[in-house]
Amino acid sequence: MDKDICTCDNNCVCFKETPRSEESKKSLDNRINRIIGQLGGIKKMIAEDRYCGDILTQLSAAESALENLGYVILQEHMETCVSEKIRRNDGEIISETMRLIKNLR
Numbered sequence: 001m002d003k004d005i006c007t008c009d010n011n012c013v014c015f016k017e018t019p020r021s022e023e024s025k026k027s028l029d030n031r032i033n034r035i036i037g038q039l040g041g042i043k044k045m046i047a048e049d050r051y052c053g054d055i056l057t058q059l060s061a062a063e064s065a066l067e068n069l070g071y072v073i074l075q076e077h078m079e080t081c082v083s084e085k086i087r088r089n090d091g092e093i094i095s096e097t098m099r100l101i102k103n104l105r
Contacts, residue, residue: 018080031069038062070104 020028042058078097085093 016081017084020076024076028069028072031065031072035062035065035069038065067104074101074104 038058039062042055042062045055045058077100082093082097
């Protein structure tokens with residue numbers, strides 16, 4: 001599959017110019033699997049009619065894990081995609097990055 005670089009807004013599938021390392025992909029995959037495990041645990045707690053406070057505590061932990069995953073991806077984005085576009089004098093990347101940061105929350 002040809003991985004063209006995206007130049008449109010968000011109406012296409014875009015790919016990184018600098019691919020993630022296998023180590024980075026593995027680390028991200030592990031984080032996602034832990035989050036999936038947390039969500040499965042929450043689903044089970046609900047099915048078992050567990051105490052609401054305990055479920056809320058687990059939901060908070062899952063939210064925090066997702067937020068941290070977002071920060072890891074954001075840092076990677078800043079270190080690769082953003083810096084590459086700044087070097088090419090693509091000023092649009094600043095607006096995009098600000099939008100992404102605002103949406104991260």
